[in-house]
Amino acid sequence: MKKKFFFILFSVFLIIGPNNAFTIEPDVFVQSTVNRASQILSKNISKEEKIKELRSIAMETVDINGVAYYSLGSARKNLDKNQKKKYLELFESYFLKSFSSRLAEYTNPQIEVKEKVFLNANYTIVSSILIGTSERPEVKIDWRIYTKNPDNPLIRDLIIEGLSLARTQKEEFASILNSNNNDIDVLFKSLEEFSKN
Numbered sequence: 001m002k003k004k005f006f007f008i009l010f011s012v013f014l015i016i017g018p019n020n021a022f023t024i025e026p027d028v029f030v031q032s033t034v035n036r037a038s039q040i041l042s043k044n045i046s047k048e049e050k051i052k053e054l055r056s057i058a059m060e061t062v063d064i065n066g067v068a069y070y071s072l073g074s075a076r077k078n079l080d081k082n083q084k085k086k087y088l089e090l091f092e093s094y095f096l097k098s099f100s101s102r103l104a105e106y107t108n109p110q111i112e113v114k115e116k117v118f119l120n121a122n123y124t125i126v127s128s129i130l131i132g133t134s135e136r137p138e139v140k141i142d143w144r145i146y147t148k149n150p151d152n153p154l155i156r157d158l159i160i161e162g163l164s165l166a167r168t169q170k171e172e173f174a175s176i177l178n179s180n181n182n183d184i185d186v187l188f189k190s191l192e193e194f195s196k197n
Contacts, residue, residue: 026030026124026145028117029153034128035113041109051100058099062094063146063154070156071169075177076185078177083184090191111141121155122148 024032026148040053057063068091079087110131124145132138132147144157144166157166172188180186 007195023150024153025109025116025127026147026153027113029145030126030128030143031111031113034109034113047170054100055096058096061154062095062096063156066146066154066156067166067169068092070166071173073170075174075182079184080181086188087184090188090195093195094191122146125159175191 002015037054037055040050040057043050051095065088068088071091072079072087072144076084076087112129112131114127116127117147124147126145128141128143130136130139130141140161142159143155144159146154156163159165163173176190177184
């Protein structure tokens with residue numbers, strides 16, 4: 001898999017946070033969850049413990065299935081029930097391992113939410129800045145928040161400096177399939193091998 005995806009997942013991680021039991025505005029959701037993520041990364045605990053906490057939070061707040069189906073594109077229409085189930089399981093393991101192993105290396109990332117743009121009843125874009133440090137430049141990050149259920153907003157995509165990360169993942173999976181006669185088992189094997197290593 002592309003190393004670029006590690007950065008994608010780093011960005012996804014920054015938005016993960018507590019499950020919400022009440023209606024919350026998307027911009028407040030992003031800022032509050034970013035703050036919680038920073039607290040986890042700043043804890044004086046082992047990398048393994050950080051990974052465990054991050055995975056648990058991500059399972060509650062990131063729409064992993066939504067990202068998985070989008071990433072597969074039109075190929076998902078050709079899957080039977082058992083293949084869909086297997087794909088979602090493999091993607092979840094792939095997704096969680098990808099971001100957690102990378103994210104645990106960071107400490108106290110600071111993100112400042114700037115504004116929100118209501119697209120429709122289902123989506124809101126929240127604009128933010130990853131504050132630069134001596135080790136990294138300032139980065140503009142837009143969060144695509146799925147708000148069909150306003151009591152439980154979820155992350156569907158991030159746009160980093162104009163690049164849609166979900167679209168990048170979709171293109172990567174399409175490349176794997178196109179290079180292998182659309183054999184879904186090749187993609188399954190690739191995801192499985194990544195998760196085991």
